Amino acid sequence: MTKEEKDTEELIFDAACRVFQRKGYDGARMQEIADEADINKSMLHYYYRSKDKLFQKVYQREMSRFFPVIFGVLDSDMPIDEKVEQLIETYYTFLDKNPKIVQFLFHEMNKNPERLKEFIDKQGIHPPKKLMRQLNEEAQEGKMDKVKPKQFLTSIVGLILFPFYSQAMIRGIFDLNEDEFAEYLKERKDFLLNFILNGINYKRQ
Amino acid sequence: MTKEEKDTEELIFDAACRVFQRKGYDGARMQEIADEADINKSMLHYYYRSKDKLFQKVYQREMSRFFPVIFGVLDSDMPIDEKVEQLIETYYTFLDKNPKIVQFLFHEMNKNPERLKEFIDKQGIHPPKKLMRQLNEEAQEGKMDKVKPKQFLTSIVGLILFPFYSQAMIRGIFDLNEDEFAEYLKERKDFLLNFILNGINYKRQ
DNA sequence: TCATAATTCAACCATTTGGTTGACTACAGG
DNA sequence: CCTGTAGTCAACCAAATGGTTGAATTATGA
Numbered sequence: 001m002t003k004e005e006k007d008t009e010e011l012i013f014d015a016a017c018r019v020f021q022r023k024g025y026d027g028a029r030m031q032e033i034a035d036e037a038d039i040n041k042s043m044l045h046y047y048y049r050s051k052d053k054l055f056q057k058v059y060q061r062e063m064s065r066f067f068p069v070i071f072g073v074l075d076s077d078m079p080i081d082e083k084v085e086q087l088i089e090t091y092y093t094f095l096d097k098n099p100k101i102v103q104f105l106f107h108e109m110n111k112n113p114e115r116l117k118e119f120i121d122k123q124g125i126h127p128p129k130k131l132m133r134q135l136n137e138e139a140q141e142g143k144m145d146k147v148k149p150k151q152f153l154t155s156i157v158g159l160i161l162f163p164f165y166s167q168a169m170i171r172g173i174f175d176l177n178e179d180e181f182a183e184y185l186k187e188r189k190d191f192l193l194n195f196i197l198n199g200i201n202y203k204r205q
Numbered sequence: 206m207t208k209e210e211k212d213t214e215e216l217i218f219d220a221a222c223r224v225f226q227r228k229g230y231d232g233a234r235m236q237e238i239a240d241e242a243d244i245n246k247s248m249l250h251y252y253y254r255s256k257d258k259l260f261q262k263v264y265q266r267e268m269s270r271f272f273p274v275i276f277g278v279l280d281s282d283m284p285i286d287e288k289v290e291q292l293i294e295t296y297y298t299f300l301d302k303n304p305k306i307v308q309f310l311f312h313e314m315n316k317n318p319e320r321l322k323e324f325i326d327k328q329g330i331h332p333p334k335k336l337m338r339q340l341n342e343e344a345q346e347g348k349m350d351k352v353k354p355k356q357f358l359t360s361i362v363g364l365i366l367f368p369f370y371s372q373a374m375i376r377g378i379f380d381l382n383e384d385e386f387a388e389y390l391k392e393r394k395d396f397l398l399n400f401i402l403n404g405i406n407y408k409r410q
Numbered sequence: 411t412c413a414t415a416a417t418t419c420a421a422c423c424a425t426t427t428g429g430t431t432g433a434c435t436a437c438a439g440g
Numbered sequence: 441c442c443t444g445t446a447g448t449c450a451a452c453c454a455a456a457t458g459g460t461t462g463a464a465t466t467a468t469g470a
């Protein structure tokens with residue numbers, strides 16, 4: 001086996017990631033995953049026991065890819081404006097390659113909050129305290145308005161994620177083809193940075 | 206039959222709305238809808254022929270409830286700041302009563318963009334031209350920054366909708382119980398108005 | 411080389427699920 | 441009072457779907 005070829009287990013997993021992201025847990029079919037991996041359906045059960053177990057792994061892996069993207073940047077040592085800029089950049093790079101992940105994860109998180117809670121606890125995910133302290137400090141220094149950290153944080157993330165979550169609607173209403181939507185996404189990066197920093201009256205150095 | 210009682214057809218439809226919103230098309234079961242309506246499963250087919258036909262009607266009705274909420278306000282005659290304020294108010298009132306509708310509709314829209322397109326065409330839904338013209342005018346007059354209307358519009362809507370489709374995540378990460386989340390939603394209304402108007406440097410009269 | 415373990419697959423199996431049938435009931439109109 | 445129509449339901453049905461099995465094949469390593 002050369003390094004290029006993936007072994008069966010990995011082949012299945014990759015196919016499962018794609019199919020679950022396209023269809024969600026309920027819409028996904030074991031046969032479809034098998035077909036996508038070009039492999040016999042029994043293999044799925046040989047390596048992963050059940051649809052549920054397989055899904056669990058996919059869910060876990062996608063969550064593990066998604067969450068650090070936020071927190072890695074937010075709890076670093078940077079002034080707010082750079083954080084926001086970096087967050088936008090990091091997110092868009094990631095989401096460009098994984099446009100379906102937002103729709104997928106939010107659907108599954110809402111469908112099963114207990115599983116989400118379990119993941120959060122196991123991974124030791126916490127609100128970004130550093131950012132929250134920083135928001136208060138920089139407001140005290142007069143560099144920006146005083147804002148509620150939860151509101152600010154959910155606003156940034158919401159602004160970034162919304163186009164991916166609502167892609168069908170945006171494209172439908174504005175009648176955008178694939179290229180035009182990509183153009184919209186591209187120009188959004190600049191727009192967002194300005195909009196967000198203005199939103200809290202941030203005075204850039 | 207008194208006016209209080211609903212007839213079977215309506216009973217089924219209401220139950221279907223609830224179940225489809227909770228579970229989505231794929232996750233919903235005809236039997237579950239029947240149980241929710243406290244009625245024999247055959248009745249569903251008697252009145253609506255098939256799961257697909259029933260779903261179509263539910264989808265249509267929820268879309269028809271959701272879309273006018275945006276466009277009614279946006280294409281009215283008001284200065285931008287009032288529009289934004291009104292939009293936030295209208296949305297939150299509506300979503301308070303229909304918290305599941307966002308998750309439901311966006312999932313189904315993304316799963317089937319063709320059906321969405323069909324709905325948009327049939328209902329004659331267009332981008333809010335009046336707002337777009339107004340944004341240019343008020344920027345010209347120096348009342349606000351010049352912004353790309355598509356970016357602005359998707360930002361407002363994204364900011365408003367995010368808490369509803371990411372409810373599980375927000376509650377999970379910040380460890381909020383139902384009341385605390387309601388409190389977060391309540392304080393968000395004021396935050397958003399400020400944040401959005403600042404975001405485009407809007408000078409209020 | 412040969413026994414053992416890991417892997418692959420076609421054929422099955424049991425349950426779930428959307429959908430149908432035909433008998434039964436309630437009732438409106440003649 | 442009879443008849444036809446709309447509505448209701450328990451029992452069924454066929455297809456889909458997650459999952460199992462056992463035989464065959466392919467590594468593995470002693």
